[in-house]
Amino acid sequence: MSCERKTQRDWARFVRQIADSYQDARRITLVMDNLNTHKPASLYEVFAPEEARRLRERFEFIYTPRHGSWLNMAEIELNVLIAQCLGRHMESLGEMTSAVAAWQNHRNNLNARINGQFTAENARTKLRRLYPTLDM
Numbered sequence: 001m002s003c004e005r006k007t008q009r010d011w012a013r014f015v016r017q018i019a020d021s022y023q024d025a026r027r028i029t030l031v032m033d034n035l036n037t038h039k040p041a042s043l044y045e046v047f048a049p050e051e052a053r054r055l056r057e058r059f060e061f062i063y064t065p066r067h068g069s070w071l072n073m074a075e076i077e078l079n080v081l082i083a084q085c086l087g088r089h090m091e092s093l094g095e096m097t098s099a100v101a102a103w104q105n106h107r108n109n110l111n112a113r114i115n116g117q118f119t120a121e122n123a124r125t126k127l128r129r130l131y132p133t134l135d136m
Contacts (some may be wrong), residue, residue: 008037012046012055019058031062044076073114080107 022028032038043052085103090096
């Protein structure tokens with residue numbers, strides 16, 4: 001499901017679409033970010049109480065931490081996507097979808113990686129201004 005906005009209604013419909021796609025699953029684990037619309041309360045805002053309860057009982061919602069090294073890597077990759085692909089005007093959502101798919105295919109073929117190592121020495125170099133100095 002692709003939507004231009006990320007409203008409570010969009011998220012609730014997306015959750016229902018997942019539930020309907022996995023009818024044989026007793027419990028579905030959904031890992032997601034902490035966006036304010038990604039809450040079970042959104043189901044009750046959009047659907048009748050019976051339907052909201054039915055959906056809520058099918059899911060286990062796991063929220064990713066707001067800060068973390070994996071999140072930094074995701075943000076780095078998104079910044080690369082923006083710089084290499086999305087930093088230009090596109091006429092339509094279809095054009096953007098096609099451009100992102102081509103970029104992703106190219107990036108995957110390059111076997112592009114992010115170096116997630118940030119050593120103490122790197123920190124001292126890059127964050128030197130944040131470290132106090134002692135003059136003796």
